[in-house]
Amino acid sequence: MSLIVTGTIGIDTVYTPDGQQRAGVLGGSCAYFAAAASHYGPVRLVAAVGDDFPDEHRDTLAAFSNIDASGLETRSGSKTFRWSGKYLDNMDHRETLSTDLNVLAEAPPRVPEHFRDSSFVFLANSHPAVQGDMLAQLADAELVVADTMDLWIDSARDDLEKLLGRVHGLVLNYDEAELFTGKKNTVAAGRRLLEYGPRFVVVKKGEHGAILVHRDGIAALPAYPAEDVVDPTGAGDTFAGGMMGYLAREAAGGKISDPGAFDTIRRALAHGTIIASFTIETFSLERLSALRPEAIQARYDEFASMMHLR
Amino acid sequence: MSLIVTGTIGIDTVYTPDGQQRAGVLGGSCAYFAAAASHYGPVRLVAAVGDDFPDEHRDTLAAFSNIDASGLETRSGSKTFRWSGKYLDNMDHRETLSTDLNVLAEAPPRVPEHFRDSSFVFLANSHPAVQGDMLAQLADAELVVADTMDLWIDSARDDLEKLLGRVHGLVLNYDEAELFTGKKNTVAAGRRLLEYGPRFVVVKKGEHGAILVHRDGIAALPAYPAEDVVDPTGAGDTFAGGMMGYLAREAAGGKISDPGAFDTIRRALAHGTIIASFTIETFSLERLSALRPEAIQARYDEFASMMHLR
Numbered sequence: 001m002s003l004i005v006t007g008t009i010g011i012d013t014v015y016t017p018d019g020q021q022r023a024g025v026l027g028g029s030c031a032y033f034a035a036a037a038s039h040y041g042p043v044r045l046v047a048a049v050g051d052d053f054p055d056e057h058r059d060t061l062a063a064f065s066n067i068d069a070s071g072l073e074t075r076s077g078s079k080t081f082r083w084s085g086k087y088l089d090n091m092d093h094r095e096t097l098s099t100d101l102n103v104l105a106e107a108p109p110r111v112p113e114h115f116r117d118s119s120f121v122f123l124a125n126s127h128p129a130v131q132g133d134m135l136a137q138l139a140d141a142e143l144v145v146a147d148t149m150d151l152w153i154d155s156a157r158d159d160l161e162k163l164l165g166r167v168h169g170l171v172l173n174y175d176e177a178e179l180f181t182g183k184k185n186t187v188a189a190g191r192r193l194l195e196y197g198p199r200f201v202v203v204k205k206g207e208h209g210a211i212l213v214h215r216d217g218i219a220a221l222p223a224y225p226a227e228d229v230v231d232p233t234g235a236g237d238t239f240a241g242g243m244m245g246y247l248a249r250e251a252a253g254g255k256i257s258d259p260g261a262f263d264t265i266r267r268a269l270a271h272g273t274i275i276a277s278f279t280i281e282t283f284s285l286e287r288l289s290a291l292r293p294e295a296i297q298a299r300y301d302e303f304a305s306m307m308h309l310r
Numbered sequence: 311m312s313l314i315v316t317g318t319i320g321i322d323t324v325y326t327p328d329g330q331q332r333a334g335v336l337g338g339s340c341a342y343f344a345a346a347a348s349h350y351g352p353v354r355l356v357a358a359v360g361d362d363f364p365d366e367h368r369d370t371l372a373a374f375s376n377i378d379a380s381g382l383e384t385r386s387g388s389k390t391f392r393w394s395g396k397y398l399d400n401m402d403h404r405e406t407l408s409t410d411l412n413v414l415a416e417a418p419p420r421v422p423e424h425f426r427d428s429s430f431v432f433l434a435n436s437h438p439a440v441q442g443d444m445l446a447q448l449a450d451a452e453l454v455v456a457d458t459m460d461l462w463i464d465s466a467r468d469d470l471e472k473l474l475g476r477v478h479g480l481v482l483n484y485d486e487a488e489l490f491t492g493k494k495n496t497v498a499a500g501r502r503l504l505e506y507g508p509r510f511v512v513v514k515k516g517e518h519g520a521i522l523v524h525r526d527g528i529a530a531l532p533a534y535p536a537e538d539v540v541d542p543t544g545a546g547d548t549f550a551g552g553m554m555g556y557l558a559r560e561a562a563g564g565k566i567s568d569p570g571a572f573d574t575i576r577r578a579l580a581h582g583t584i585i586a587s588f589t590i591e592t593f594s595l596e597r598l599s600a601l602r603p604e605a606i607q608a609r610y611d612e613f614a615s616m617m618h619l620r
Contacts, residue, residue, distance in 0.1 A: 091494070091495070184399050184400040185400075185536075185537060186517075187536070187537040191537070208519070209530070209532055211532075218535045218537075219535070219616045220616065222519055225497050226495075227528075267619060303619065304620050306530065306576070307529075307531065307617035307618075307619065308617075308619075308620065309577060309610070309614035310614050310618065
């Protein structure tokens with residue numbers, strides 16, 4: 001049950017409210033997603049960087065033994081995507097200081113031949129037409145989940161609606177669900193989004209958790225109640241990585257027959273929640289690089305106990 | 311394990327974003343709390359109204375067989391507290407249109423002699439000095455929980471700090487916890503509040519659920535994912551009513567030995583969550599008046615299943 005992620009690799013500079021900062025760290029949806037998913041099993045990565053991409057970041061990715069980065073295109077003469085942002089006081093809002101699209105403004109990467117049999121697909125945030133092109137290269141896809149953002153809802157709505165007709169799941173933020181549907185109530189917004197085709201919609205609410213709106217049911221999960229949040233960058237992508245990694249692992253292990261079923265997705269959200277809670281403890285992939293399976297399991301068990309009500 | 315609530319009874323006029331309104335309906339923290347708690351067992355109510363308090367509202371309270379309203383003082387020549395408010399689009403924010411304190415500006419009600427042996431005490435929102443006076447009349451109190459609001463944090467902080475040294479639990483809203491402590495992170499704010507004396511703090515986040523910060527642990531619960539919210543008035547008070555009603559019932563039934571223990575409070579929060587989810591389905595106490603134990607149990611079971619992760 002091979003898992004693939006298509007998206008961005010970036011070089012980030014992050015400022016946090018307490019005055020900390022990190023310049024030039026490894027970031028991007030693909031990097032975060034893959035690092036998270038790799039704690040559950042193998043994950044294939046498709047993205048493009050420029051020839052300025054530091055060896056140090058390449059080494060960081062290579063140190064995740066479950067990440068197959070052979071789909072990382074390095075383009076000579078191009079520059080890597082760069083993003084810089086500053087978090088505001090409550091950590092749930094941020095200000096983008098600069099965005100240099102660089103290689104993202106060029107043609108998207110191709111899915112390598114040896115990745116084309118991938119069965120679990122995560123289309124990390126990018127132009128929905130690009131996401132659609134990626135998906136067209138993956139003929140064996142069994143479970144396809146896409147992320148999106150306000151930019152595409154505003155500027156490429158037709159493409160996004162088309163994409164929604166081709167995916168099983170959609171992941172997006174709270175305010176984006178409202179922007180797309182005009183509905184303030186999260187459950188109502190999710191139900192409206194299902195009408196475009198997906199089997200389920202996951203609405204991410206940051207520190208307030210996530211809501212799953214599935215054709216077969218509704219579930220709400222809180223975030224893990226973290227006290228020390230250093231850098232929330234990548235929380236959403238690692239949430240998705242934990243979710244998809246869990247689904248691919250359980251399906252590969254024969255533990256689930258329908259990876260898109262309500263109860264399976266619900267549990268997958270909890271795994272995403274736990275992985276994301278580690279991500280935000282430090283900058284970049286620092287915590288995920290050092291993360292041991294025992295730590296994930298211990299926190300998952302704690303989370304399960306916290307919500308055990310029978 | 312007799313449960314008592316002290317607070318306000320009011321006459322509310324509520325406007326909702328979809329253009330609905332109800333004028334002159336029964337409201338107030340005491341009314342909502344008692345209606346919710348009554349679904350778990352007997353509850354004593356202490357509040358004052360004027361001689362304009364309609365028989366219709368008296369009948370509504372009397373129809374809750376578990377509410378002992380003999381602590382409701384009717385003051386001749388006084389007028390009942392009136393509040394009018396309008397909910398904004400997302401239902402989690404409201405605008406107060408008018409507040410007529412009326413009887414609330416007079417001396418607070420007294421706790422009747424036959425209520426003074428109450429063991430479970432909920433001090434619904436009012437001036438912390440008044441809450442302290444109420445508590446002083448309840449010598450047998452075993453578990454005392456207080457609610458508060460931004461007004462007292464701003465205007466009566468010393469009294470509020472004193473009160474916190476005398477209660478076991480504090481219930482307050484998300485933004486109020488931040489206002490009191492200056493801490494944006496809910497867990498950090500809760501921990502800071504514990505330093506004033508309580509054993510636990512419950513931070514209410516409306517549609518985003520609640521966080522329990524207890525000396526012995528932390529728990530987060532989502533709200534019940536409701537799609538049709540008609541009127542959120544009273545959600546917080548009925549949350550507290552379900553919570554305290556559950557604690558009093560379980561202690562009375564010998565099912566718990568320490569009603570202030572972490573795991574017990576955590577489950578109590580879930581009961582509060584479920585009761586509150588019914589409250590917001592209609593205006594005033596309409597849904598709680600018609601609520602059957604089977605409906606509460608069914609929704610609690612659904613909620614438990616939604617979060618079952620083992």
